[in-house]
Amino acid sequence: MIDDPPSAAELLALVRAAWERDFASLPAEQRQQQAALIVRCLAIGERTLRSAGSAAVIEHGLAQHFGMTAPEQRLERLAAAIRAGAYDRPGPAREGILRLLWAITLRKLALSNPAFTVGIGEGRG
């Protein structure tokens, strides 16, 4: 629920369909591009399988702030609170929410593109 769609399962199904449908018939240049996309999908699938635990930690953090509601409702409440300005002022509440936002974002990037965070150290809370 924390992870962005399409899910790993959807990506793997798309890879299978692309492979079965037309991969072999593509011109060489397009085949090379398609192969690179297939590799990225497979890598996301692999990383998702390996990382089931870290999402639970984030869900726990959300539950601490927004109670034991459905996961979708926690994200909805967090988004609504930010829009309403609940975390505009510096202080512990803002710092806590920032840590949570970073955790959500880094979790997503750890699956989709871990290289994107290389070399960035500042401001992650």
Added chain:
Amino acid sequence: MFLAPSALARLIASELRADRAEVVEARRLPGGAVREHWLVVAEICGGACAGRHRLVLRSDGQTPLGFGLDLVQEFALLRTVHGAGIPAPEPLLCCGDAAIIGKPFHLTRWVAGEADAERIVAAGPNDALAAQLGRALAAVHAIRPPRLDLSFLGAPPVDPAMALLAEYRRRLDAIGEKRPVAEWGLRWLARNLPAPAAPVICHGDFRTGNYLVADGALAAILDWEFAGWGDPDSDLGWFCSRCWRFSELEREAGGIASRTALYGGYETEAGRRLDPRRLRFWEVMAALKWLVVALLQRDRFLKQGERSLDLALTGRRAAECEFELLRLTAGEPETRE
């Protein structure tokens, strides 16, 4: 798309006032997430354009993104831009008749050069190219309202930043997902709006990958479908966004050079000093914009059924934009100018 070479050849002959024309080659070009591109080689007989010509046919992709200029509008804008001496493909003809290739398209003259962002960045740092891009962008921004030839763009916004912010908020709401980091970015932008700028023509997608490089120099600026009236600093923020540096993060100007090179070229041509605070605002806005576009692209797969690996994976790039929103805004003082 189907391509009927004989129908296309007749159209080329008619529009270019030739005796006849023949399409001797037509092949799909790689790239283009929103629109399709074909190389068309035409042999033209008679008239002022007689000879063999390499042309680029541009048409809509399989499913629409939902915003930006249509092909007819983009063609008209290209005429203005090319006529102003800005390096852009020369527009030759525009066709709204679906009988030729099944959908509207336009043809421009082929410009030789490299557009692949990975290869451009891999060629190494190039301050001269960045300065050239800065000068060319300033020339684009010299096109200001009122312009009768650009009336299809509508009235220029009174406050371009506020207008864009409202549009992206509306689009995110319409997408219908609860994204707390996007809300964080929206909130920061709303609280840090710069003073309104006089609107100019902005390219709207000015980045590495959307220009051609030949022998290390700028050959043409491509892909004008997101052009419109806006704040000139928005194009600079987009160009320098971390999302468009293609792994060369230290080269902050599009992965090709320092900001100094790009800004220097721009300031020389534009005759104004750039304000780092405004540029920072527009870099945050760039991250939000790419987030919206990435989600819309993804929804062509998720909601419109276009079975594309590229579109599906673009949805997973939304987190890169959110990373940027947090990196640029978290913990920073928030005061309106």
